[in-house]
Amino acid sequence: MSRTNDVTSIFLAAGQDPDLINLAGGLPEPSVWPVAELADLAAEVVRDHPGETLGYGPIPGLPALRDLIAARFSTPETQLSRDNVLITTAGMQALELTGKVLLEPGGVIAAQSPAYLGALDAWIPHEPRYRPMKPGSNDYDPFAALDGAQFGYTVPNFSNPSGRLVTLAERRELVAAAHATGTWLIEDDPYGVLYYDGTPLPRMLHLSGAENPGPYDGPIIYMGSLSKELTPGLRIGWVIAAPEMIAAMAAAKQGSDMCTAGLSQMLALRAFQRRIPERILPKMLETYRARRDALCDAMRDHLADHLDWQVPAGGMFVWATARDARLDTDALLPRALEHGVCISPSSVFDPEGRDRRSLRINFTLNAPDKLQEGARRLARAIRALLEETP
Amino acid sequence: MSRTNDVTSIFLAAGQDPDLINLAGGLPEPSVWPVAELADLAAEVVRDHPGETLGYGPIPGLPALRDLIAARFSTPETQLSRDNVLITTAGMQALELTGKVLLEPGGVIAAQSPAYLGALDAWIPHEPRYRPMKPGSNDYDPFAALDGAQFGYTVPNFSNPSGRLVTLAERRELVAAAHATGTWLIEDDPYGVLYYDGTPLPRMLHLSGAENPGPYDGPIIYMGSLSKELTPGLRIGWVIAAPEMIAAMAAAKQGSDMCTAGLSQMLALRAFQRRIPERILPKMLETYRARRDALCDAMRDHLADHLDWQVPAGGMFVWATARDARLDTDALLPRALEHGVCISPSSVFDPEGRDRRSLRINFTLNAPDKLQEGARRLARAIRALLEETP
Numbered sequence: 021m022s023r024t025n026d027v028t029s030i031f032l033a034a035g036q037d038p039d040l041i042n043l044a045g046g047l048p049e050p051s052v053w054p055v056a057e058l059a060d061l062a063a064e065v066v067r068d069h070p071g072e073t074l075g076y077g078p079i080p081g082l083p084a085l086r087d088l089i090a091a092r093f094s095t096p097e098t099q100l101s102r103d104n105v106l107i108t109t110a111g112m113q114a115l116e117l118t119g120k121v122l123l124e125p126g127g128v129i130a131a132q133s134p135a136y137l138g139a140l141d142a143w144i145p146h147e148p149r150y151r152p153m154k155p156g157s158n159d160y161d162p163f164a165a166l167d168g169a170q171f172g173y174t175v176p177n178f179s180n181p182s183g184r185l186v187t188l189a190e191r192r193e194l195v196a197a198a199h200a201t202g203t204w205l206i207e208d209d210p211y212g213v214l215y216y217d218g219t220p221l222p223r224m225l226h227l228s229g230a231e232n233p234g235p236y237d238g239p240i241i242y243m244g245s246l247s248k249e250l251t252p253g254l255r256i257g258w259v260i261a262a263p264e265m266i267a268a269m270a271a272a273k274q275g276s277d278m279c280t281a282g283l284s285q286m287l288a289l290r291a292f293q294r295r296i297p298e299r300i301l302p303k304m305l306e307t308y309r310a311r312r313d314a315l316c317d318a319m320r321d322h323l324a325d326h327l328d329w330q331v332p333a334g335g336m337f338v339w340a341t342a343r344d345a346r347l348d349t350d351a352l353l354p355r356a357l358e359h360g361v362c363i364s365p366s367s368v369f370d371p372e373g374r375d376r377r378s379l380r381i382n383f384t385l386n387a388p389d390k391l392q393e394g395a396r397r398l399a400r401a402i403r404a405l406l407e408e409t410p
Numbered sequence: 411m412s413r414t415n416d417v418t419s420i421f422l423a424a425g426q427d428p429d430l431i432n433l434a435g436g437l438p439e440p441s442v443w444p445v446a447e448l449a450d451l452a453a454e455v456v457r458d459h460p461g462e463t464l465g466y467g468p469i470p471g472l473p474a475l476r477d478l479i480a481a482r483f484s485t486p487e488t489q490l491s492r493d494n495v496l497i498t499t500a501g502m503q504a505l506e507l508t509g510k511v512l513l514e515p516g517g518v519i520a521a522q523s524p525a526y527l528g529a530l531d532a533w534i535p536h537e538p539r540y541r542p543m544k545p546g547s548n549d550y551d552p553f554a555a556l557d558g559a560q561f562g563y564t565v566p567n568f569s570n571p572s573g574r575l576v577t578l579a580e581r582r583e584l585v586a587a588a589h590a591t592g593t594w595l596i597e598d599d600p601y602g603v604l605y606y607d608g609t610p611l612p613r614m615l616h617l618s619g620a621e622n623p624g625p626y627d628g629p630i631i632y633m634g635s636l637s638k639e640l641t642p643g644l645r646i647g648w649v650i651a652a653p654e655m656i657a658a659m660a661a662a663k664q665g666s667d668m669c670t671a672g673l674s675q676m677l678a679l680r681a682f683q684r685r686i687p688e689r690i691l692p693k694m695l696e697t698y699r700a701r702r703d704a705l706c707d708a709m710r711d712h713l714a715d716h717l718d719w720q721v722p723a724g725g726m727f728v729w730a731t732a733r734d735a736r737l738d739t740d741a742l743l744p745r746a747l748e749h750g751v752c753i754s755p756s757s758v759f760d761p762e763g764r765d766r767r768s769l770r771i772n773f774t775l776n777a778p779d780k781l782q783e784g785a786r787r788l789a790r791a792i793r794a795l796l797e798e799t800p
Contacts, residue, residue, distance in 0.1 A: 063453035141665035253672035282643035
């Protein structure tokens with residue numbers, strides 16, 4: 021716990037410095053938010069629905085919002101109803117509840133590696149052990165990884181932190197492994213709409229649903245969130261899963277926060293009904309695509325001698341790995357802060373804290389000129405570190 | 411876990427029946443909410459503060475709201491700053507976080523007995539053992555109870571479910587025991603403003619602060635919430651405690667939901683600044699006092715042969731105990747539902763589920779005529795049960 025929170029403290033302290041270029045977090049660009057429309061909607065839902073917005077709500081979420089999410093994610097083969105949907109206090113709570121429901125103390129999680137820091141945080145209280153899954157690597161075997169694990173954890177679309185897209189073949193293999201082993205498999209999908217290149221790949225939820233067409237009762241626990249599609253501050257997420265899993269997570273949610281804020285839920289419902297996420301998506305994609313390109317261009321100009329990376333096809337991050345084994349990214353973080361730029365070192369995404377060779381760079385929060393300057397500062401910090409490293 | 415959730419399922423199913431008189435929950439009367447004013451404020455805070463309302467916020471809460479809570483609860487002897495305050499996703503999350511921070515598996519909680527069902531729920535994952543504390547009973551010894559416990563848990567103002575007011579002498583004794591043993595002591599205070607008779611007693615937070623005047627660093631973990639003072643649907647609560655405890659709970663909150671909804675926090679801030687809680691309090695007290703009196707009058711008319719109770723000086727509940735040992739309140743619940751009234755049996759408030767002699771009756775949700783009819787129905791259900799019990 022201390023490792024993670026030390027880094028968070030460094031990030032928070034760094035956030036106080038207005039001259040710092042923050043490439044560490046996963047923050048959105050606020051100018052894409054439809055503020056005036058959301059302000060009007062907020063007043064409307066309080067005025068017209070005081071019971072739903074201001075009163076206690078049902079533990080699993082407002083029925084109308086659960087129905088809408090069920091309809092939104094249903095396909096002819098994967099039929100979803102309200103009973104397949106839990107509304108959560110953003111994606112983080114979905115991860116926490118999975119831990120409460122599924123994790124025995126010291127149990128095993130088969131996790132895509134490197135893994136989302138927030139998920140590692142959410143499961144710390146259960147002191148789990150991790151089996152790393154690295155799709156694309158030589159010794160990757162999803163059946164062996166999932167067999168006997170308490171659950172599997174993946175972020176197929178632009179994994180945090182690696183930015184990697186899990187391929188269609190790898191998705192099919194993971195789904196087959198979950199069905200064959202009977203192990204629950206989390207499909208955490210905060211970045212599912214953020215495709216800058218190419219056509220979105222099918223969700224594992226739907227690949228799993230196609231195995232047994234009809235009402236969904238399979239092993240995928242799908243997690244979505246409004247945080248990237250609309251705004252994070254409403255703290256609205258959802259889980260789509262077999263009804264028995266939804267019922268168990270709702271029982272656990274009762275002891276976490278009883279119910280998610282009704283005002284946020286009603287705003288989310290109205291925003292979906294008015295297709296606000298669809299309306300703001302083109303501008304968001306255009307903005308983020310240009311920023312990804314600006315960051316990667318600047319990295320080619322300033323960082324190609326020191327780092328290797330792949331241009332991500334979506335999401336919020338570039339994952340870069342040091343060419344020189346002397347470049348320890350834990351040691352780089354304080355040096356980068358001295359040079360006025362903040363990045364996330366790989367150790368925080370490794371359950372065992374051992375990977376000190378890579379770093380995660382965010383491109384959604386800053387304008388292109390800031391990203392260029394950030395890359396320049398990072399290059400200076402790397403040179404300074406290497407010069408003093410024997 | 412199954413026991414608690416069975417009862418919740420019964421309550422939820424009962425809530426579907428419009429003819430049922432629900433005396434089971436702890437719901438407020440919505441007509442006291444200033445809906446139009448809150449609707450206007452909701453639009454205003456989104457429009458004027460999109461970053462705070464729609465973006466990610468700091469884990470421990472918006473600084474301005476933490477400052478306001480600190481000022482609101484400071485006294486000359488108990489000086490509070492932002493570092494003494496954590497904003498939580500309603501009171502339930504405060505309880506959950508305490509469990510995460512303080513409870514070792516199987517650890518001991520010294521809890522006022524009977525105890526709030528939600529607190530028992532929040533701590534289930536840690537499988538704690540309970541030492542019951544019954545202020546006013548012969549063998550009550552707060553020093554012995556707190557000594558070696560991981561924390562103590564009390565609801566001094568109109569305890570849920572007992573409606574009991576912990577006396578000033580008992581508060582002093584509890585605070586002295588916490589200071590002497592070094593054991594953290596939770597003062598859970600959702601009903602602190604709901605005094606219908608008499609003058610509010612001092613909070614244990616302030617009794618503790620008076621022991622060592624200055625910046626607060628003592629063993630009381632005070633929990634407050636907007637749920638009763640304003641509305642529950644915003645899901646806003648707060649913890650006031652020593653800075654080290656606030657820091658530990660904020661670290662735990664990171665893995666629970668990252669931050670509380672910004673829109674709810676900004677609405678809470680504006681509501682406090684405009685003194686909305688103070689403005690609606692007189693009407694709320696008048697409404698609830700009249701309902702308490704109506705329920706207790708009806709109980710005297712219809713239930714005095716079967717139940718003993720004390721008229722509570724505040725809060726939301728009357729706690730009644732069966733005169734006849736054959737009156738098992740677990741068995742009464744289904745019989746009451748058949749007669750069109752719902753109550754909470756005492757077993758759900760007993761960590762060991764053994765107390766089947768009492769019941770909790772809510773008086774805040776229903777108008778006086780409904781409370782009278784509810785008491786009549788309950789009397790019929792009790793007679794029916796006793797007639798068939800040997």
